[in-house]
Amino acid sequence: MRSKSNPQHTGGGKNVTIKEVAQRAGVSISTVSRVLNRSKPVSDGLKKRILQAVEETGYMPNAVARSMIQxxxxxxxxxxxxxxxxxxxxxxxxxxxxxxxxxxxxxxxxxxxxxxxxxxxxxxxxxxxxxxxxxxxxxxxxxxxxxxxxxxxxxxxxxxxxxxxxxxxxxxxNRRAAFEVTSHLLDCGYQNLGIISGPLWDLASGRERLEGFQEALKKRGQPLRAEWVVERQGFHLQDGYEGMKSILQAPQRPDAVFCACDRMAAGALQYLKESGIPVPKGMALAGFDDEELASIVNPRLTTIRHSxxxxxxxxxxxxxxxxxxxxxxxxxxxxxxxxxxxxxxxxxx
The missing domain is CATH 3.40.50.2300 (Response regulator)
Structure with missing residues (x-):
């Protein structure tokens, strides 16, 4: 037998009516309706009591009928x-x-x-x-x-x-953020910059971040070398890994690379480690997004934080x-x- 302190649940709510909910909450049917349909405001205490009655009875409002009315x-x-x-x-x-x-x-x-x-x-x-x-x-x-x-x-x-x-x-x-991180690399004294970008059909994360990178170089009078610009079709670890591999195949390597996201930067970092190139003394790296892994990898990544x-x-x-x-x-x-x-x-x- 259930104690009175444990309100009886009437079941799955299939046969429970709004009248039963109102009786359990000690209010009128119209008051229950106002709470469930959000048609008029009620006090927080009353709302809590009615919602508790709904939970205890297992009442399921007729969503179809309610959507037709509202x-x-x-x-x-x-x-x-x-x-x-x-x-x-x-x-x-x-x-x-x-x-x-x-x-x-x-x-x-x-x-x-x-x-x-x-x-x-x-x-x-x-x-x-x-x-x-x-x-x-x-x-x-x-x-x-x-x-x-x-x-x-x-x-x-x-x-x-x-x-x-x-x-x-x-x-x-994205354009402004990429401009800022690229300007930071230039401010640090790096002059030969490369980029591993996302797909350029992605206007925001791909094209705009590349454009911000290009604008920063142009403003400082730094050249943009085609062999240091690598477009990838994704934003994954492997894209960064393969992108850095491509950059290092050039006759001369850059002294800093901006990656379109942190996962790409982490992949690029892995390839640099396998190639025996220390970061940042052998090559600096920057990412974008400030994902959790940006503060876990070694060295931790300079990046753009947003929410x-x-x-x-x-x-x-x-x-x-x-x-x-x-x-x-x-x-x-x-x-x-x-x-x-x-x-x-x-x-x-």
């Missing part, structure tokens, strides 16, 4: 390029934090960096009646822009700026604001960054 499903569609990259894990955590605060849920999909796949996912999200969409795209091609234009729900783009201001974007100033969590948080906040008030257009947001100097570029270490 014209909302309470679900946000999120599209990311890949799942194993820690950057996107942090980004999703930021989105989830905001969604949870607004009693919404996210439906996550992985595009594998394929614009056609992204367009298909947008159509699926539209058909499933998502309240809104957050898209982290590596590139925004014409087909994807057309798919975005066909969306009848609000959306926010992460990481890329749209040429046409169709929707708010949240992004990092994927904040990027996801800001994007979700923009979207939620539009959902709550469609008249809010929402402007673009630039996420701040910071140069973090460590031993991989310091000749004093």
């Amino acid at each position: 014209k909302k499903t309470g679900v946000i569609g999120v599209i990311i390029p890949e799942i194993f990259n820690p950057y996107f894990s942090g980004l999703v955590q930021g989105i989830e934090h905001v969604a949870k605060e607004h009693q919404s849920y996210i439906m996550l999909a992985v595009s594998e960096k394929k614009p056609r796949r992204e367009s298909e996912l947008l159509r699926i999200f539209q058909a499933r009646q998502m309240d809104g969409v957050i898209l982290a795209a590596a590139r925004v091609e014409r087909s994807l822009k057309e798919a975005l234009d066909r969306l009848s729900v609000p959306y926010v783009v992460i990481g890329q700026r749209l040429a046409e201001k169709a929707a708010p974007c949240v992004y990092l100033n 994927p969590f904040e990027m996801g948080f800001k994007a979700a906040t923009l979207l939620v604001n539009q959902l709550e008030d469609p008249s809010i257009a929402g402007g673009d947001i630039t996420i701040p960054h910071q140069l973090v100097v460590r031993e991989s570029t310091s000749l004093d270490s």
Whole structure:
């Protein structure tokens, strides 16, 4: 027999009615409805009591009926390029934090960096009646822009700026950040600089970071040597490893290399160690993103720090604001960054 201190759970909620929830909480049915539908504010104490009654009874609101009344499903569609990259894990955590605060849920999909796949996912999200969409795209091609234009729900783009201001974007100033880390290498006295870049079809992490590197060299009057510029098609350890291997095949090697991300820098570092080239005395290295491994490898990496969590948080906040008030257009947001100097570029270490 259950004690009175342990409230009876009525089961899976299949036959539980909203009337039973109201009776257990000691409130009216309309008050329960206000809390579950978020139609009108109630006190925190009352809200807590009603939600506890919902949990104890196992009551499951009719989501379909509620969405028809509210014209909302309470679900946000999120599209990311890949799942194993820690950057996107942090980004999703930021989105989830905001969604949870607004009693919404996210439906996550992985595009594998394929614009056609992204367009298909947008159509699926539209058909499933998502309240809104957050898209982290590596590139925004014409087909994807057309798919975005066909969306009848609000959306926010992460990481890329749209040429046409169709929707708010949240992004990092990759060009400026790459300019700053390259300028740091030049300030340290390194004059012969190379770069291992990501794919240039990735406008933000690939092309813009290369452009920032080039701008810094041009400003200082330093030459850009083609044999020290290596484009890779990914942002992985192996890309950095193979990229450094390619650079070292040149007749003369640079005295510093900027890598488009920390994982590439770690791969480049491994190849330098295998080649007997010390870092930074034989060659300096700098990365981007300040992933956890940047402070674990030896020597620790000079890099650019920014917050994927904040990027996801800001994007979700923009979207939620539009959902709550469609008249809010929402402007673009630039996420701040910071140069973090460590031993991989310091000749004093």
